[in-house]
Amino acid sequence: QKEVEQDPGPLSVPEGAIVSLNCTYSNSAFQYFMWYRQYSRKGPELLMYTYSSGNKEDGRFTAQVDKSSKYISLFIRDSQPSDSATYLCAMGLTGNQFYFGTGTSLTVIP
Amino acid sequence: EADIYQTPRYLVIGTGKKITLECSQTMGHDKMYWYQQDPGMELHLIHYSYGVNSTEKGDLSSESTVSRIRTEHFPLTLESARPSHTSQYLCASSLGDNLNIQYFGAGTRLSVL
Numbered sequence: 001q002k003e004v005e006q007d008p009g010p011l012s013v014p015e016g017a018i019v020s021l022n023c024t025y026s027n028s029a030f031q032y033f034m035w036y037r038q039y040s041r042k043g044p045e046l047l048m049y050t051y052s053s054g055n056k057e058d059g060r061f062t063a064q065v066d067k068s069s070k071y072i073s074l075f076i077r078d079s080q081p082s083d084s085a086t087y088l089c090a091m092g093l094t095g096n097q098f099y100f101g102t103g104t105s106l107t108v109i110p
Numbered sequence: 111e112a113d114i115y116q117t118p119r120y121l122v123i124g125t126g127k128k129i130t131l132e133c134s135q136t137m138g139h140d141k142m143y144w145y146q147q148d149p150g151m152e153l154h155l156i157h158y159s160y161g162v163n164s165t166e167k168g169d170l171s172s173e174s175t176v177s178r179i180r181t182e183h184f185p186l187t188l189e190s191a192r193p194s195h196t197s198q199y200l201c202a203s204s205l206g207d208n209l210n211i212q213y214f215g216a217g218t219r220l221s222v223l
Binding site: 002004006008032034036041042043044045046049088090092097098099100101102103 | 143
């Protein structure tokens, strides 16, 4: 069983839509949860990180962690064409390596 | 933007050649990593280092080797490239604290003919 499962998409939405990206995981000990954004032909860049359960908001982005369900989400409000990218979730334990999802490809259509 | 640099960005070479992918960071991070990324697949950790003269193999078996002689430099070497080595190689670094947030370079896209 994979440590992290992520729907690869592709996901295509109109500009202004609310986007929901999700990952599930199998290791209940995971403490840190991150979302990376990767534009074509670039390396992943950190978008948001959270520790343990709860919500974290940063502008149009909200990261949500539900440890009881082993499920994390990233919501993008008022999506823009510049949000078109692949979004990778990552999670792990204190100080140790992180496990990445396969990434979800998102296209926001003007 | 993260100060971590990878060269070359793209490389096309023939089978049997020896190649070195360069990775340097100017953030003073102790931990550095090499990942392999293929389309539709998760990032696979192939090597990591927790500091100078420390190197370990990751989860994914790899025929490559790494060295960490200086904190800022973490090159990856393939002694004899094969078509199966064709992939995107990503280098990352992290501060080494509990949070372990990793910052990535732009990647090297390698094609072995």
